[in-house]
Amino acid sequence: MRRGTTIYLYELFWILPSIAIPVGMLVALVVFTFGAGVHLPGDHGRVEPTAVLATPPFDQPGTVQVGPGQYEVRMVSGIWSFAPNEIRVPAGSTVTFVAASRDVLHGLFIPRANVNVMLIPGQVAHVTTRFDRPGEYPFFCHEYCGIAHHTMWGKVIVEPASKADRHDGDSAS
Amino acid sequence: MTEADAAPDLTPENRLTAAYLVVALVSLFVGVSLGLFQALEHAGIDLYPWLLPIIKSYYHGLSLHGVLNVLVFTTFFISGFLQFITARSLRIPLWNRGLAWATFWLMTGGLILAAVPLVGNAATVLFTFYPPMKAHWAFYVGLTLVVVATWLVTLTLVCTYRAWRARNPEVRTPLPAWMALVTFVMWTIASLGLAAEMLFMMIPWSLGMVAGTDALVARVLFWYTGHPIVYFWLLPAYISWYTLVPRQAGGKLFSDPLARVSFLLFLVLSTPVGFHHQFTDPGIGQGWKLLHAFFTFGVFFPSLLTFFSIVASLENGGRARGGRGWVAWFGKLPWGDPSLAAQVLSMILFAFGGIGGLINASFTMNLVIHNTAWIVGHFHLTVGTAVALTFMGITYWLVPFLTGHQLWSRRLGLAQAWLWFIGMAIMSHAQHRLGLMGMPRRTMIGAAPYVQPEWRSLLPFVAIGGTMLFVSAMLYFANMLLTAVASREAAVIEVPFAEALSGPEHAPVILDRWRPWLVLAVALIAIAYGPTIIRLVTTTPFTTPGFRVW
Ligand code: HEM
Ligand SMILES: [Cu+2]
Ligand SMILES: [Cu+2]
Numbered sequence: 001m002r003r004g005t006t007i008y009l010y011e012l013f014w015i016l017p018s019i020a021i022p023v024g025m026l027v028a029l030v031v032f033t034f035g036a037g038v039h040l041p042g043d044h045g046r047v048e049p050t051a052v053l054a055t056p057p058f059d060q061p062g063t064v065q066v067g068p069g070q071y072e073v074r075m076v077s078g079i080w081s082f083a084p085n086e087i088r089v090p091a092g093s094t095v096t097f098v099a100a101s102r103d104v105l106h107g108l109f110i111p112r113a114n115v116n117v118m119l120i121p122g123q124v125a126h127v128t129t130r131f132d133r134p135g136e137y138p139f140f141c142h143e144y145c146g147i148a149h150h151t152m153w154g155k156v157i158v159e160p161a162s163k164a165d166r167h168d169g170d171s172a173s
Numbered sequence: 174m175t176e177a178d179a180a181p182d183l184t185p186e187n188r189l190t191a192a193y194l195v196v197a198l199v200s201l202f203v204g205v206s207l208g209l210f211q212a213l214e215h216a217g218i219d220l221y222p223w224l225l226p227i228i229k230s231y232y233h234g235l236s237l238h239g240v241l242n243v244l245v246f247t248t249f250f251i252s253g254f255l256q257f258i259t260a261r262s263l264r265i266p267l268w269n270r271g272l273a274w275a276t277f278w279l280m281t282g283g284l285i286l287a288a289v290p291l292v293g294n295a296a297t298v299l300f301t302f303y304p305p306m307k308a309h310w311a312f313y314v315g316l317t318l319v320v321v322a323t324w325l326v327t328l329t330l331v332c333t334y335r336a337w338r339a340r341n342p343e344v345r346t347p348l349p350a351w352m353a354l355v356t357f358v359m360w361t362i363a364s365l366g367l368a369a370e371m372l373f374m375m376i377p378w379s380l381g382m383v384a385g386t387d388a389l390v391a392r393v394l395f396w397y398t399g400h401p402i403v404y405f406w407l408l409p410a411y412i413s414w415y416t417l418v419p420r421q422a423g424g425k426l427f428s429d430p431l432a433r434v435s436f437l438l439f440l441v442l443s444t445p446v447g448f449h450h451q452f453t454d455p456g457i458g459q460g461w462k463l464l465h466a467f468f469t470f471g472v473f474f475p476s477l478l479t480f481f482s483i484v485a486s487l488e489n490g491g492r493a494r495g496g497r498g499w500v501a502w503f504g505k506l507p508w509g510d511p512s513l514a515a516q517v518l519s520m521i522l523f524a525f526g527g528i529g530g531l532i533n534a535s536f537t538m539n540l541v542i543h544n545t546a547w548i549v550g551h552f553h554l555t556v557g558t559a560v561a562l563t564f565m566g567i568t569y570w571l572v573p574f575l576t577g578h579q580l581w582s583r584r585l586g587l588a589q590a591w592l593w594f595i596g597m598a599i600m601s602h603a604q605h606r607l608g609l610m611g612m613p614r615r616t617m618i619g620a621a622p623y624v625q626p627e628w629r630s631l632l633p634f635v636a637i638g639g640t641m642l643f644v645s646a647m648l649y650f651a652n653m654l655l656t657a658v659a660s661r662e663a664a665v666i667e668v669p670f671a672e673a674l675s676g677p678e679h680a681p682v683i684l685d686r687w688r689p690w691l692v693l694a695v696a697l698i699a700i701a702y703g704p705t706i707i708r709l710v711t712t713t714p715f716t717t718p719g720f721r722v723w
Contacts, residue, residue, distance in 0.1 A: 010427070010428075010485070011428055011430075011431055011675075014431070014478065014481035014482065014485065015431075015478065017477070017481075018473075018474050018477035018478045018481060019474060021473070021477060022470040022471070022473040022474055022477070023470075025470060025473075025531060025535070026466075026467065026470045029466065029470075029535050029536055029537075032537060039459065040452050040453065040459050040462055040536065040537070040539075040540070041452075041453055041454065041455045042455070042457070042458055042459045043455065043456055043457065043458050044455055044456075046456075046713075048714075048716065049305075049388075049716060049717045049718075050716060050717075050718065079720075079722050103305070103720055103722070104303075104305055104306050104388075104720050104722055105303050105305075105306075105388060107453075107544055107613075109544065109545075109611070109613060111541075111545075111610070111611025112611065114540055114541065115540075116453050116539075116540045116541070116543050116544070117453050117455065118451075118453050118454045118455065120388045120389050120392070120454060120455060120456065121305055121388045121717050122387055122388060122389060122456075122713070122716075122717055123388075123389055123454075123455040123456040124455060125455040126455065138623055138625070140611075140613050140616075140623060141613070142543075142544040142545065142613035142614070142615075142616070143303075143544060143615070144232065144235075144299050144615040144616075145722065146232075146306070146720075146722025146723050147230055147232060147722065147723045149232070149615070149616060149617075150616045150617040150618065150620050150621040151620075151621070151622060153621075153622065153623045
């Protein structure tokens with residue numbers, strides 16, 4: 001039996017879009033990733049999982065200012081809480097979370113700030129985001145970590161830019 | 174050759190397949206029953222206290238739901254179905270029936286061993302069992318035996334194929350048997366990560382032979398298998414869509430060579446993509462993640478090819494039945510056949526699942542939805558519908574075939590398929606949107622102190638859709654049970670293998686060769702995984718202790 005040309009054309013008719021669609025999406029993805037400078041969590045070294053609380057910076061969990069408008073949150077997760085679980089920064093801050101787990105897997109998920117990272121025992125997680133609008137940004141543990149996993153959460157409280165700043169703004173107007 | 178030569182007695186193969194189906198369906202029954210409780214819990218209806226003598230917590234139930242539905246139901250169904258398909262399409266018995274039965278009992282033994290701690294709340298670690306949560310050793314050993322049994326299924330299929338090949342040196346392998354073989358070969362390569370995790374890490378650690386483990390190494394090995402396992406579930410559904418559904422729709426498969434191309438691409442591309450489940454993991458370089466994202470887009474090619482081929486085959490059927498126009502032929506499909514209706518409905522939801530999959534794989538978009546309810550919505554469309562509802566659709570002809578009894582009720586079957594379709598559309602839609610609103614998955618939401626006001630209006634739809642799904646599942650099990658025990662009419666059924674418009678004689682010879690494709694598959698895996706695995710294994714101190722946190 002000879003193969004009909006119609007079937008052949010038909011096949012091509014399906015094959016071409018099957019290639020074009022993924023390639024198109026891939027290009028869009030690469031342009032978007034590099035163009036917008038979005039980063040995924042990468043390799044930021046290890047921390048000995050049995051000695052997290054004795055290893056800087058995790059021996060002193062908390063929020064520290066590291067520059068003008070720049071903060072670093074040193075965070076330790078463990079069943080079933082984050083330390084710190086309440087973080088205050090002024091609006092317009094850039095915040096880097098340096099986080100680790102001292103027991104099982106956890107996750108740090110701040111939906112309204114596009115932070116989504118796994119906290120893996122032995123690994124140091126490192127993510128940076130900006131908080132522009134004042135308000136409360138809840139964060140959740142989004143990996144199953146045991147019987148009270150659903151109670152593990154906290155919030156970032158973004159305060160209006162400080163009184164002094166606002167005063168400047170007022171007098172200028 | 175006479176007809177008698179060509180059709181040996183395959184009754185023993187039927188019995189083997191029936192045995193696998195019984196275990197698969199019992200597991201699915203328990204699995205979906207627990208799904209109902211999860212869905213209701215999300216809407217604030219906590220019925221877990223009722224289950225207390227057996228199910229100790231939401232997470233205990235969720236571990237059972239995940240393990241039974243996606244590890245046990247799928248594996249047993251696929252092993253039974255593809256051995257059946259192979260013997261039937263090659264028209265020869267399985268290579269060694271003793272081995273085939275021993276494999277079944279090994280798999281079942283593994284399941285029972287794993288089930289004891291799982292049911293006993295000693296393995297409430299969810300179906301991903303990430304360390305350093307530490308379950309009872311029997312859970313890991315049991316699951317490992319199930320994996321080893323799947324390798325023996327591969328052995329059976331390979332030897333059966335070779336026995337056939339020796340007698341038919343020049344012929345192209347019939348498509349269904351060839352696809353079944355590709356599926357199990359792909360799975361065997363893909364399962365090596367899980368096997369390594371179990372044999373070198375989880376089993377010695379849970380037995381106390383080594384003190385520590387490492388969470389990241391375990392995750393890398395787990396997801397080496399964890400992505401291609403979805404193709405292990407999906408390809409058998411595709412086998413039905415490519416080689417059986419066209420006939421059931423009254424038409425022919427559109428192109429046999431195109432079907433072979435897509436399966437070979439799955440063989441090559443299924444595995445080197447696992448980091449797309451670890452985009453948000455620290456400890457893996459961004460460059461490697463990007464490479465896996467690239468390959469992930471590569472696997473969309475055979476997926477789209479499959480989608481187009483199947484639509485074209487259905488169209489062929491619809492037109493052969495008098496359908497006209499651009500879309501009107503769709504209505505002419507034999508919608509009164511529950512087997513066809515279930516499978517076509519599952520394809521429709523799968524199309525949405527595919528679009529969602531593109532988003533999941535999109536690197537940066539993944540940050541929005543990773544580990545949220547969106548993912549739960551996504552895989553209930555893919556494995557929970559494209560796979561599960563297709564498998565149910567297959568049993569609407571397969572169980573009558575195996576038992577020799579007519580399906581107890583065709584109309585009940587139709588109602589079941591539509592109810593699953595509608596219930597899943599509702600539940601999954603709500604879960605997708607909840608995920609976009611930041612609701613985490615694997616979480617006892619009804620008891621969470623942080624439920625956001627905007628989630629509240631959608632959570633009831635999880636319960637409504639979930640309840641419809643549960644009712645659908647119960648109709649299904651009732652129909653199957655009654656077909657087996659109460660149906661009196663004898664069934665006259667043949668396996669609905671489809672012919673092709675463009676047949677196997679048009680396939681280039683390279684498509685029937687194995688070595689080049691296997692070499693390519695292994696090479697891509699070495700490139701995508703080699704450097705990261707070598708770095709991790711050589712630099713990681715395995716010091717993480719285990720925890721029981723449930
Ligand atoms: C009656 C039908 C079903 C209902 C109502 C249902 C409901 C649910 C719900 C609400 C969850 C989310 C739990 C959470 O994230 O906390 C879930 C998880 C899940 N479901 Fe289903 N489901 C059903 C059927 C299925 C089927 C047929 C499959 C696959 C064959 C399946 C596979 C899964 C898996 C793998 C998970 C994730 C478990 C985990 O995160 O560890 N489900 N299901
Ligand atoms: Cu958690
Ligand atoms: Cu995947």
